[in-house]
Amino acid sequence: MNEPDPMTTSNRLSSAFAKNHPALVCFVTAGDGDTAANLDALVEGGADVIELGMPFTDPMADGPAIQKANIRSLGAGTTTADVLRIATEFRARHPDVPLVLMGYANPMIRRGPEWFASAAKDAGVDGVICVDLAPEEDADLGPALRARGLDLIYLSTPTTDDERLPAVLRGCGGFLYYVSVAGITGKQSALVADIAKNVSRIKRQTDLPVAVGFGVRTPDQAAAIAQVADGVVVGSALVELVGDHGADAPARLRELTAGLAKAVHSAARAPRKEEKA
Amino acid sequence: MTESTPNSFRNQPDERGHFGDYGGRYVAETLMPLVLDLEREYRAAQADPEFQREFDDLLEHYVGRPSPLYFAERLTEALGGAQVWFKRDELNHTGAHKINNCIGQILLAIRMGKTRIIAETGAGQHGVATATVCARFGLPCVIYMGAEDVRRQSPNVFRMKLLGAEVVPVTSGRGTLKDAMNEGLRDWVANVHDTFYIIGTAAGPHPYPELVRDFQSVIGKEARAQMQDRIGRRPDLLVAAIGGGSNALGLFHPFLDDPDVKMLGVEAAGHGLDGDEHAASLLGGFPGVLHGNKTYLLQDEDGQITEGHSISAGLDYPGIGPEHAWLKDTGRVEYTAITDEEALEAFQLLCRTEGIIPALEPSHAIAAVAKRAKDMPKDSVILANLCGRGDKDIFTVAERLGVEI
Numbered sequence: 262m263n264e265p266d267p268m269t270t271s272n273r274l275s276s277a278f279a280k281n282h283p284a285l286v287c288f289v290t291a292g293d294g295d296t297a298a299n300l301d302a303l304v305e306g307g308a309d310v311i312e313l314g315m316p317f318t319d320p321m322a323d324g325p326a327i328q329k330a331n332i333r334s335l336g337a338g339t340t341t342a343d344v345l346r347i348a349t350e351f352r353a354r355h356p357d358v359p360l361v362l363m364g365y366a367n368p369m370i371r372r373g374p375e376w377f378a379s380a381a382k383d384a385g386v387d388g389v390i391c392v393d394l395a396p397e398e399d400a401d402l403g404p405a406l407r408a409r410g411l412d413l414i415y416l417s418t419p420t421t422d423d424e425r426l427p428a429v430l431r432g433c434g435g436f437l438y439y440v441s442v443a444g445i446t447g448k449q450s451a452l453v454a455d456i457a458k459n460v461s462r463i464k465r466q467t468d469l470p471v472a473v474g475f476g477v478r479t480p481d482q483a484a485a486i487a488q489v490a491d492g493v494v495v496g497s498a499l500v501e502l503v504g505d506h507g508a509d510a511p512a513r514l515r516e517l518t519a520g521l522a523k524a525v526h527s528a529a530r531a532p533r534k535e536e537k538a
Numbered sequence: 539m540t541e542s543t544p545n546s547f548r549n550q551p552d553e554r555g556h557f558g559d560y561g562g563r564y565v566a567e568t569l570m571p572l573v574l575d576l577e578r579e580y581r582a583a584q585a586d587p588e589f590q591r592e593f594d595d596l597l598e599h600y601v602g603r604p605s606p607l608y609f610a611e612r613l614t615e616a617l618g619g620a621q622v623w624f625k626r627d628e629l630n631h632t633g634a635h636k637i638n639n640c641i642g643q644i645l646l647a648i649r650m651g652k653t654r655i656i657a658e659t660g661a662g663q664h665g666v667a668t669a670t671v672c673a674r675f676g677l678p679c680v681i682y683m684g685a686e687d688v689r690r691q692s693p694n695v696f697r698m699k700l701l702g703a704e705v706v707p708v709t710s711g712r713g714t715l716k717d718a719m720n721e722g723l724r725d726w727v728a729n730v731h732d733t734f735y736i737i738g739t740a741a742g743p744h745p746y747p748e749l750v751r752d753f754q755s756v757i758g759k760e761a762r763a764q765m766q767d768r769i770g771r772r773p774d775l776l777v778a779a780i781g782g783g784s785n786a787l788g789l790f791h792p793f794l795d796d797p798d799v800k801m802l803g804v805e806a807a808g809h810g811l812d813g814d815e816h817a818a819s820l821l822g823g824f825p826g827v828l829h830g831n832k833t834y835l836l837q838d839e840d841g842q843i844t845e846g847h848s849i850s851a852g853l854d855y856p857g858i859g860p861e862h863a864w865l866k867d868t869g870r871v872e873y874t875a876i877t878d879e880e881a882l883e884a885f886q887l888l889c890r891t892e893g894i895i896p897a898l899e900p901s902h903a904i905a906a907v908a909k910r911a912k913d914m915p916k917d918s919v920i921l922a923n924l925c926g927r928g929d930k931d932i933f934t935v936a937e938r939l940g941v942e943i
């Protein structure tokens with residue numbers, strides 16, 4: 262659980278955050294609708310990082326939109342093998358776009374951390390976000406992922422104070438995901454001033470890029486957050502389009518993503534962490 | 539898995555909340571600082587004689603403890619083997635052991651300055667117990683209950699409302715107990731500043747499994763002393779039903795280091811362990827992570843959680859407290875399962891032999907007692923936890939027996 266070895270961290274993820282503009286991170290659930298077409302639409306719209314949701318029966322950190330996406334996906338019979346196949350095919354079509362699996366611990370550790378880490382590696386995945394894996398339980402996934410050069414991306418929240426932050430950062434690689442509201446995914450959103458304060462608080466302790474998510478729905482919100490962060494994550498708003506528009510979803514996703522990308526990419530680059538004194 | 543025998547079975551969990559390979563803290567980061575706070579506050583409460591005094595006082599004068607230890611003479615005769623004794627926790631205020639834990643947790647909530655209480659419930663027993671202590675202490679209370687359970691358990695829903703609780707039917711997922719727990723966790727994440735989550739069984743993120751066990755251990759502590767008083771020795775076998783495992787741990791824990799006392803935990807076999815229609819996480823599940831802890835779960839090969847089934851709504855949960863997972867692997871406690879049919883028979887047997895209408899949960903324990911007692915000598919002693927009374931279940935039983943009421 263040391264600092265990730267710089268030689269083994271994902272090149273795709275680090276280059277996405279090394280562009281001269283903030284990164285747009287887009288989430289959809291695997292197996293919900295025509296996922297390949299949905300993912301292509303996100304890339305065409307200008308997403309810099311793709312988060313692919315692994316469906317789970319009990320998504321307890323998610324609001325209604327993503328809960329429904331999980332139910333639709335599992336209802337359609339999506340398996341872990343399907344999720345990995347979607348990732349593998351995505352990687353073949355888009356060799357340079359970073360791909361992160363996001364989900365809950367149980368499906369990830371069901372066959373053991375080594376199995377999951379090597380399957381994810383083989384599928385061309387760059388990083389993993391595990392919502393209910395507290396840093397205290399890093400041993401369940403972290404070592405297996407990091408040994409294969411995959412990043413385990415941890416989340417920090419408004420309740421993660423300065424004293425606790427080092428515990429979150431210890432095993433974290435790729436970027437830090439700042440959850441801007443104390444709540445579930447969905448519609449509430451935080452004040453940009455609060456986000457700015459928290460991001461700079463985090464940046465005093467790490468060189469990792471900080472992406473901000475939860476409650477970001479519109480290009481205007483995204484633009485404002487992109488002023489103060491290295492990346493902006495959008496999930497529920499995209500997932501709702503998948504739920505509402507069936508076969509037309511890819512076109513709608515492309516349109517919303519393009520608007521978000523324009524807003525995020527034209528924001529002034531967040532100042533990097535001040536040099537350590 | 540742990541193969542070696544520990545020196546004591548009573549010194550779990552470790553400082554990070556692990557019972558061997560199980561337990562731990564698997565929650566969204568938003569909750570972690572709160573869960574750490576709760577642990578600090580619990581340690582302080584444990585060291586505070588005033589906290590213990592208040593807990594004991596409420597248990598005595600509000601709950602009605604100690605609960606009696608009762609020799610079931612006619613049941614013993616009917617079974618023709620070991621003497622059967624019951625710890626009568628069904629005589630507690632609100633009719634089950636659940637209130638022991640709720641008293642402890644609401645005192646912790648007050649200590650932490652929390653002003654709003656939430657809980658999940660399946661059959662409604664934990665919901666009623668939580669609503670009861672909230673009324674007693676004047677705190678607002680929100681109970682999450684699967685929509686399907688709200689329909690099936692309308693008397694308990696009405697009880698909770700009479701007690702001033704808001705009952706929220708949960709339609710997400712499949713509208714059962716695990717979905718109610720998910721919804722409770724979602725509420726908690728969004729209201730961490732003022733809300734305390736009273737978890738109803740010995741499961742969830744550390745320190746819940748430990749503190750629920752400790753509050754419920756009053757059952758075993760009393761029973762140990764009462765047995766000594768009445769027969770001058772410890773029982774040979776303890777038996778308890780297991781949903782999440784709190785009444786069983788409450789009885790077992792004080793006896794874990796007595797090598798002469800064997801223990802049997804009874805899971806719900808529903809329609810039988812060979813199909814999918816059961817709620818036996820230990821006997822029919824695999825280790826995994828859900829609702830904050832690592833433990834045995836009913837799940838498929840991809841780690842998707844499957845629904846349990848039991849005639850008893852209080853046993854119908856796809857997980858189990860992590861300490862039981864550890865006690866199973868170490869071999870200290872034996873686990874078995876009882877079908878719906880067997881539980882129904884035991885329910886009726888106790889009604890007729892002892893004049894006690896048990897809840898369907900302990901009816902599973904009674905069925906296991908009936909199987910074991912026969913093969914044990916007449917001077918041996920079984921102590922079973924009669925953890926709930928059956929008033930809430932008469933509608934289910936009538937339906938199963940084809941009687942219209």
Ligand SMILES: Cc1ncc(COP(=O)(O)O)c(C=O)c1O
Nearest residue numbers: 663781782783784785852899926
């Ligand atoms: C009477 C009774 N017994 C047992 C249980 C199962 O819970 P546990 O295993 O935590 O004791 C319940 C749960 O609702 C109950 O109401």
